Amino acid sequence: MAFTDFPAQQQGVALLQRSLERGRLAHAYLFTGDDLQELEGMARTLAKTLNCQNPRRIGGAAVDCCDVCSRCLRVNDGNFPDLFFVRPESKLRLLKIGQFTRREDSPPIVMNDFIHMKPYEGGRKVGVIVEADRMNENACNSFLKTLEEPPANSVIILLTTQPQQILDTIQSRCLRLNLGGTGGRKFAPEHVAWLADFTALLAAPKAGLLARYRVLGQLLARLAAMKESLTETLTARSPLQRYADAEPKLQEKWEDELTAAIEAEYRRQRADLLLTLQWWLRDVWLRKLGAEPELVAFPDLTPTAETVCARLSPAEALENLRVIEQTQLLLRTNVNEPLALEVGLLKLRL
Ligand SMILES: [Zn+2]
Structure with a gap:
């Protein structure tokens, strides 16, 4: 054929x-x-x-x-x-x-x-x-x-x-x-909206460490808002709200369950959010390799990707992808979150 x-x-x-x-x-x-x-x-x-x-x-x-x-x-x-x-x-x-x-x-x-x-x-x-x-x-x-x-x-x-x-x-x-079948990868719209702001910060003209900490601050603020929102949603669903007069032992069990559910959901959403960043860094790398533009994950974010791409070598662009993956892996363990994110962001070549 x-x-x-x-x-x-x-x-x-x-x-x-x-x-x-x-x-x-x-x-x-x-x-x-x-x-x-x-x-x-x-x-x-x-x-x-x-x-x-x-x-x-x-x-x-x-x-x-x-x-x-x-x-x-x-x-x-x-x-x-x-x-x-x-x-x-x-x-x-x-x-x-x-x-x-x-x-x-x-x-x-x-x-x-x-x-x-x-x-x-x-x-x-x-x-x-x-x-x-x-x-x-x-x-x-x-x-x-x-x-x-x-x-x-x-x-x-x-x-x-x-x-x-x-x-x-x-x-x-x-x-x-x-080649047939369902389309490409789907990202949550709210994460993509965040990514647009975040990558605009990353693509801003290079400025020292202070700028990098501003980027970190933006990420941590976003994560905090995410956690607050999901805590509210899950708490409202918990039986704790409906059965205020239940036995203390039962209440304690529900509390533990709620805490665990919040943590699990937070980790999932955090991983999804960072995944959008990971795929944008991949777009930068693909551009560096001269891939066809229709194959990138975020065509709407082309200008920022191009700006960063122009500042990097192919090896640096690939290294960025590895850095964000390592950060994701690290976050799956019980590591200190702000520290892991700080180290990861400081390692990125931009
Ligand atoms: Zn032939």
Whole structure:
């Protein structure tokens, strides 16, 4: 199959072809949709296009495959050395760490080694992860470095029909292409509104430490307001309000439950809020890599992202993404919240 054989996926195909034409293909994609076989077909077609001996070209750049040359035929037969698939195995249908990094129980080729080997046929190597939502956390961690910085002559494609099951660290390293199925990621509108103000502060002309503490102050104020509001809502729902004459023991139990519920809800909302910041920092990084603008998470916040992008190197932009992820991880433990946020914000390169 060539790209012309996916009429239902015109939008996604057009986007890929534009990237090919401009020589701006990303190093990692997440193809999402309803039909895993179709996603595999798209991945295979991209692999063929990158390696085809007689491709259809626009302005010198290959934008579709011929589907009949020796390389295209070998891709179709599953017999092309520069294309490699990993799939869930075993009864549990999991993608395991041994499929990514070499271990005792590994198959003959593992993904990390494959990506780092030179292309056999001189074209581009393509590594495909089928049902990437089935990667367990160890597998994800063992693959993250490769996903972040694969060699220049390789492309990694993750396929999934369950994008919401994929860890954020993995998702944020890939360009997502929706090929059918539900649309992109949804963020709470109130968090996005906050993000607009917050990133405007981040993008303001560089000023010293004081400005950074102003940013921190804004974040802490927002979190405090969030906690107050959810405390009010959950307290109103608690039986404590309705049964003021209940036994003291019961009242005590309800109080404990309420405290726990408030804490859990606060942590959830805080993580969601910081996730919007994480995805905006990812937008900055994507811009640095020259990704197509329609693939960013917050197109409305383009000006601020561009301002910050212009001040950073690609390595710094990626480091920012890691910093915010580490801050999120740290906050999941019982760490002192203001301190963790302060350290995280001070580490950001802006
Ligand atoms: Zn061909």
